Amino acid sequence: MAIWCTELAIDRWRQVEGLSRGEGALGDGPDAVPLALIEDTAHGPRIAAANRAARAAGTAPPMRLADARTLCPTLVVHPADPAGDLAFLESLALWAQRWGPWSALDPPDGLLVDVTGVAHLFGGERALIADALDLLARRGLSARAALAPTAGSAWALARHGPAAAIQPPEADPRSFLAGLPVAALRLDPDVILLLRRLGLKRLGDLDGLARENLARRFRNTRSAAANPLLRLDQLFGLRPEPLLPVIGVPAPLVQRRLMEPIRHRPLLDQVVADLAQDMARLLEGLGQGARRLELGLWKVDGEVLLRRLEMAAATRDPAHVCRLFATRLDDLDAGFGIELVRLRASWTEPLLLAQADLDAAAERHGTSLAACMDRLTVRLGAQAVRRPVPHASHLPERAQRWQPPLADPPSLQEELHFHHRPLKILDNPEAVAVIYETPDGLPRRFRWRGEVHEIARAEGPERIAPEWWRERSTVRLRDYYRIEDQSGRRYWLYRHGMIGDGRGGAPEWFIQGLFA
Amino acid sequence: MIEHAHPPSTGMPDPVALLPGLVRGLGATGSAPHWQPGIASNCRHVELFASARDAAGAGLALAFARDFLRQEQVAETPDRRPFLWVQDKAALRLSGRPYLPGLPAQLRHRLIHVAAATPEDALFALEEGLRCRDLAFVIGELAGNPRALDFTASRRLSLAAEKHEVPLWLVRLDARRDLGAARMRWEVAAAPSPRSRWNPHAPGTSTWRADLFRAHTFHPGQWNLRDDGALLGAEPAFPQSDPAPDHGDLVHGTGDRSLAAG
Numbered sequence: 001m002a003i004w005c006t007e008l009a010i011d012r013w014r015q016v017e018g019l020s021r022g023e024g025a026l027g028d029g030p031d032a033v034p035l036a037l038i039e040d041t042a043h044g045p046r047i048a049a050a051n052r053a054a055r056a057a058g059t060a061p062p063m064r065l066a067d068a069r070t071l072c073p074t075l076v077v078h079p080a081d082p083a084g085d086l087a088f089l090e091s092l093a094l095w096a097q098r099w100g101p102w103s104a105l106d107p108p109d110g111l112l113v114d115v116t117g118v119a120h121l122f123g124g125e126r127a128l129i130a131d132a133l134d135l136l137a138r139r140g141l142s143a144r145a146a147l148a149p150t151a152g153s154a155w156a157l158a159r160h161g162p163a164a165a166i167q168p169p170e171a172d173p174r175s176f177l178a179g180l181p182v183a184a185l186r187l188d189p190d191v192i193l194l195l196r197r198l199g200l201k202r203l204g205d206l207d208g209l210a211r212e213n214l215a216r217r218f219r220n221t222r223s224a225a226a227n228p229l230l231r232l233d234q235l236f237g238l239r240p241e242p243l244l245p246v247i248g249v250p251a252p253l254v255q256r257r258l259m260e261p262i263r264h265r266p267l268l269d270q271v272v273a274d275l276a277q278d279m280a281r282l283l284e285g286l287g288q289g290a291r292r293l294e295l296g297l298w299k300v301d302g303e304v305l306l307r308r309l310e311m312a313a314a315t316r317d318p319a320h321v322c323r324l325f326a327t328r329l330d331d332l333d334a335g336f337g338i339e340l341v342r343l344r345a346s347w348t349e350p351l352l353l354a355q356a357d358l359d360a361a362a363e364r365h366g367t368s369l370a371a372c373m374d375r376l377t378v379r380l381g382a383q384a385v386r387r388p389v390p391h392a393s394h395l396p397e398r399a400q401r402w403q404p405p406l407a408d409p410p411s412l413q414e415e416l417h418f419h420h421r422p423l424k425i426l427d428n429p430e431a432v433a434v435i436y437e438t439p440d441g442l443p444r445r446f447r448w449r450g451e452v453h454e455i456a457r458a459e460g461p462e463r464i465a466p467e468w469w470r471e472r473s474t475v476r477l478r479d480y481y482r483i484e485d486q487s488g489r490r491y492w493l494y495r496h497g498m499i500g501d502g503r504g505g506a507p508e509w510f511i512q513g514l515f516a
Numbered sequence: 517m518i519e520h521a522h523p524p525s526t527g528m529p530d531p532v533a534l535l536p537g538l539v540r541g542l543g544a545t546g547s548a549p550h551w552q553p554g555i556a557s558n559c560r561h562v563e564l565f566a567s568a569r570d571a572a573g574a575g576l577a578l579a580f581a582r583d584f585l586r587q588e589q590v591a592e593t594p595d596r597r598p599f600l601w602v603q604d605k606a607a608l609r610l611s612g613r614p615y616l617p618g619l620p621a622q623l624r625h626r627l628i629h630v631a632a633a634t635p636e637d638a639l640f641a642l643e644e645g646l647r648c649r650d651l652a653f654v655i656g657e658l659a660g661n662p663r664a665l666d667f668t669a670s671r672r673l674s675l676a677a678e679k680h681e682v683p684l685w686l687v688r689l690d691a692r693r694d695l696g697a698a699r700m701r702w703e704v705a706a707a708p709s710p711r712s713r714w715n716p717h718a719p720g721t722s723t724w725r726a727d728l729f730r731a732h733t734f735h736p737g738q739w740n741l742r743d744d745g746a747l748l749g750a751e752p753a754f755p756q757s758d759p760a761p762d763h764g765d766l767v768h769g770t771g772d773r774s775l776a777a778g
């Protein structure tokens with residue numbers, strides 16, 4: 001569900017001034033005269049929002065104040081408050097979670113609420129949208145709302161569709177939304193201008209075009225707001241559109257109501273210590289530590305005393321908190337007594353549970369394998385700590401796969417030990433220059449990494465054919481040779497292809513493995 | 517001074533108990549034994565200097581590890597503990613990664629491989645592996661002389677290995693012999709293999725020329741080492757100066773019998 005507060009800034013100004021909508025519309029109330037909220041820009045004051053009377057007089061939001069004054073000399077101006085509007089919208093988004101499990105901001109004046117599968121709780125979609133509009137109107141907000149399967153189409157319907165529009169899931173979105181203007185695609189103004197100059201005014205016009213033509217015209221695929229094709233896909237639900245939900249974080253709070261008002265310091269210290277204990281337990285459950293604490297003391301005579309504390313690092317140690325508060329409570333005037341004490345952590349940070357014994361035990365007896373693997377994986381990443389497992393393939397580089405160190409190895413037939421395999425294998429076979437007696441015969445010497453190896457002994461070839469069931473038909477076979485050079489170094493070389501196999505020119509030689 | 521008055525005459529002295537510098541380098545005491553395969557060395561941190569152009573360092577490290585496991589195995593229960601093989605990025609690029617079908621059959625399914633991006637990460641992984649009581653041994657491969665691997669880091673590895681009794685074979689690829697705390701330091705190169713039994717033109721069992729140039733408790737020496745599956749065979753190597761062009765033939769003549777044993 002998309003909600004659009006059409007006059008958010010003006011509505012908020014009314015609420016701040018304590019006016020009801022259209023107050024004095026016939027008489028002489030502040031809302032009856034033309035009024036505008038202005039913001040300062042580099043080119044002087046500009047109108048950010050205008051009320052109904054001002055709009056009737058001809059002023060509209062992007063206008064400069066000087067121009068508006070010429071149209072409407074009686075225009076009353078007040079400064080706009082965009083930061084306050086955004087904060088209000090955030091709290092409104094939290095409040096809107098009464099209609100769905102999560103909601104997202106759509107600045108500057110919209111909200112998106114996920115109402116998937118909740119409509120029956122309100123008695124159907126029509127009742128849900130009526131409830132939303134009714135409650136928003138009671139809060140003094142003029143709003144429009146729409147229900148649709150995707151966020152994009154809900155947005156489009158809320159702004160450009162009929163009032164309280166509902167797109168049924170079985171309706172074809174292309175025909176249902178064809179009548180909306182292209183501005184319903186949430187595009188940048190220059191893109192909308194370009195589309196209008198191209199003669200594309202409705203979504204139906206875009207639908208008639210070939211997809212390639214649009215893709216060629218709008219090449220910016222990074223920003224969806226600049227690409228109508230991406231927006232269309234999001235509108236029709238062909239492309240995911242991640243939204244950032246608003247999550248309310250309640251401040252942890254503990255309090256003690258006292259049967260007898262206390263007037264003495266030792267009793268208060270006891271209460272604060274209890275509260276610190278409670279807070280520590282509460283924070284531990286949340287996995288948080290407090291950075292800022294507020295201690296509120298309600299006195300019998302109606303006064304409230306506040307003491308604030310801010311820590312350098314997140315903590316929930318009760319003794320530490322008590323020690324810090326003790327110095328702040330010295331100048332307290334209890335008066336006739338304190339009847340309620342409340343401790344609130346207004347700023348918390350994640351603080352994990354610490355376990356002091358683990359390291360000491362590991363120091364003495366050594367860590368277990370799982371703990372060791374955890375430590376390695378956390379620091380080096382899961383891709384760095386692995387164990388090889390055999391894989392059913394006769395291609396050497398595919399014959400082993402890697403899996404997490406403690407995972408169960410796959411069940412596999414026992415492998416055959418016909419052939420010698422090298423101890424180590426290079427990730428990418430390296431090309432070597434080989435001198436051979438005959439093109440199909442044993443190699444005589446080869447040059448690898450700038451050094452020439454005279455071959456003393458060689459065994460081969462072991463012919464390994466490509467896996468024709470998963471590779472292209474032009475992949476060449478390999479002839480492997482076990483090589484020992486004059487100083488005893490042992491290598492695994494292969495010739496890639498054969499002369500006259502019709503799959504490329506002269507065969508190349510590669511080194512793939514190193515024997516122990 | 518007490519150690520001087522009572523030189524260790526029988527059995528292996530505990531290298532940790534010895535004063536540093538007392539038995540160092542060329543065996544300060546005359547009674548320092550000669551190294552041979554299967555000897556209990558009490559030495560948990562060994563460095564092997566090898567070239568990155570072949571897998572001789574890693575091969576000999578694995579052979580030493582299997583030799584060590586043979587000594588450790590007392591009961592008939594098979595040892596199923598995994599082992600850790602740590603490589604930094606440069607070592608991985610230069611000399612490749614372990615290949616499962618080519619590993620010794622007993623160790624094949626026990627490998628846990630760590631591909632560290634930097635030498636610092638590799639040292640961290642080595643130390644964590646040495647602290648782990650469930651690992652059989654740890655093999656490290658570091659290329660060059662990284663700044664992170666100074667004497668302090670080397671000493672940390674030594675202490676961790678001795679404390680938790682997990683042995684470490686650290687292969688140094690293309691490295692200078694810099695300052696280090698390892699109790700035994702080897703220089704490893706590939707050696708011509710003996711003639712294969714079935715095909716005289718094929719490479720035979722892997723052979724390494726190992727030069728023990730620094731040890732706390734042993735005399736230095738050179739050997740040709742070979743792991744034929746059942747045990748680690750050693751034969752004294754010829755000095756470097758001795759021209760031995762028909763080296764392979766000579767080895768062939770001795771057969772499978774170890775010269776050192778005979």
